[in-house]
Amino acid sequence: MLAGRIVDAARAEFAQHGSAGTTIRAVARAADVDPALVYHYFGSKEGLLDAATNPPQRWLESVARTWTTPVPQLGTALLRLMLGAWADDEIGPVLRAVLQTAAHEPSTREKLRRVVEGQLMGVSQLGADAADRRKRSGLISSQIMGLAMMRYVWQIEPLASMSDDEIVAAVAPNLQRYVDGDLG
Amino acid sequence: MLAGRIVDAARAEFAQHGSAGTTIRAVARAADVDPALVYHYFGSKEGLLDAATNPPQRWLESVARTWTTPVPQLGTALLRLMLGAWADDEIGPVLRAVLQTAAHEPSTREKLRRVVEGQLMGVSQLGADAADRRKRSGLISSQIMGLAMMRYVWQIEPLASMSDDEIVAAVAPNLQRYVDGDLG
Numbered sequence: 001m002l003a004g005r006i007v008d009a010a011r012a013e014f015a016q017h018g019s020a021g022t023t024i025r026a027v028a029r030a031a032d033v034d035p036a037l038v039y040h041y042f043g044s045k046e047g048l049l050d051a052a053t054n055p056p057q058r059w060l061e062s063v064a065r066t067w068t069t070p071v072p073q074l075g076t077a078l079l080r081l082m083l084g085a086w087a088d089d090e091i092g093p094v095l096r097a098v099l100q101t102a103a104h105e106p107s108t109r110e111k112l113r114r115v116v117e118g119q120l121m122g123v124s125q126l127g128a129d130a131a132d133r134r135k136r137s138g139l140i141s142s143q144i145m146g147l148a149m150m151r152y153v154w155q156i157e158p159l160a161s162m163s164d165d166e167i168v169a170a171v172a173p174n175l176q177r178y179v180d181g182d183l184g
Numbered sequence: 185m186l187a188g189r190i191v192d193a194a195r196a197e198f199a200q201h202g203s204a205g206t207t208i209r210a211v212a213r214a215a216d217v218d219p220a221l222v223y224h225y226f227g228s229k230e231g232l233l234d235a236a237t238n239p240p241q242r243w244l245e246s247v248a249r250t251w252t253t254p255v256p257q258l259g260t261a262l263l264r265l266m267l268g269a270w271a272d273d274e275i276g277p278v279l280r281a282v283l284q285t286a287a288h289e290p291s292t293r294e295k296l297r298r299v300v301e302g303q304l305m306g307v308s309q310l311g312a313d314a315a316d317r318r319k320r321s322g323l324i325s326s327q328i329m330g331l332a333m334m335r336y337v338w339q340i341e342p343l344a345s346m347s348d349d350e351i352v353a354a355v356a357p358n359l360q361r362y363v364d365g366d367l368g
Contacts, residue, residue: 015287015288016202016204016288017201017202017204017205017288018200018201018202018205018288020200020201020205021201021202021204021205099287100287100288101287101288102287102338103199103283103284103285103286103287103288103337104199104200104201104202104284104285104287104288109338112338112340113338113339113340116334116338116340131342134341134342135342135343135346135354138334138340138341138342138343139343139354139355141330141334141340142327142330142331142333142334142335142343142355143326143327143330143358144330145330145333145334146325146326146327146328146329146330146331146333147326147330149326149329149330149333150300150322150325150326150329151326153287154286154293154296154297154300155297156296156297156300156322156325157318157322158315158318158319158322159319159322159323159326162319166368168368169367169368170319170323170362170367170368171323171326173361173365173368174327174358174361174362177357177358178354178358181357183353183354184350184353184354184357
């Protein structure tokens with residue numbers, strides 16, 4: 001419980017100030033705990049940053065499960081997965097922290113890169129071969145990440161206020177083209 | 185010249201540390217000038233942040249010009265505009281600084297929002313009415329911003345290394361659907 005409260009506070013601090021601008025002391029204050037407790041649980045600021053930006057296991061499992069969707073429905077399934085994750089009380093704040101921190105923190109960017117290249121690109125039924133699969137996965141990620149930035153992080157209208165169903169009607173066919181369309 | 189050197193240094197500092205973690209003193213040191221000169225040119229840290237994240241006039245004009253492209257070629261034209269801007273020695277670093285700083289700096293996010301909602305969504309030939317135009321512009325931006333994050337800011341493969349022509353073949357048809365396709 002205490003560790004969870006510290007990680008929540010750390011997420012907000014890292015997202016706003018980056019690693020350079022964040023101190024263990026400030027995180028401890030925001031979480032209303034003694035700084036010694038933060039060191040006890042996480043060892044160092046680097047350990048705390050790592051914990052604060054780790055995608056929840058539950059989310060990685062739902063990603064893996066979604067990749068088993070039949071190909072003709074994969075565009076819609078991936079989009080619904082993303083919309084559900086951002087609306088989730090546990091997963092949404094982590095995704096927000098990762099995207100905000102990755103903008104200015106090389107180690108988090110490296111982690112985002114590993115997650116996208118590995119976990120998110122790991123589906124075996126996509127593409128004609130490994131190179132084609134990586135390309136399609138990257139293009140899918142580009143649309144999903146851009147939508148997440150506009151809708152949730154930057155909150156730019158009208159994307160921020162559109163219903164999930166409107167978003168799916170508008171965006172899923174584009175994702176589906178990246179899944180199984182002719183990419184030239 | 186000196187003002188330009190200061191702005192270049194400020195862009196790098198803001199992108200890495202955010203406004204909270206950036207000092208006039210650090211920017212002056214990076215630009216190899218006296219801090220008093222930074223105050224002379226920009227008045228305050230807020231003035232400096234504003235100058236560092238202002239899109240160059242030349243770029244805003246090329247955006248406006250691109251919006252006059254005939255509708256059937258608009259998807260490709262917008263994508264070529266973006267690829268050219270990131271490759272431009274003057275414009276690329278500003279775009280990078282805006283995207284990196286907007287992640288954790290509310291005033292820059294507000295500016296990005298104004299630029300996207302105003303300048304980028306200002307084309308009159310797009311959509312059936314104002315609401316439809318704003319929706320299409322937002323969707324176009326979501327794909328372009330996500331591609332820019334993946335290819336240039338996070339540098340995730342294979343998008344980071346694909347040629348401009350490969351990117352256009354893969355992505356332009358998706359943008360074109362947002363321009364004049366049925367969005368459900």
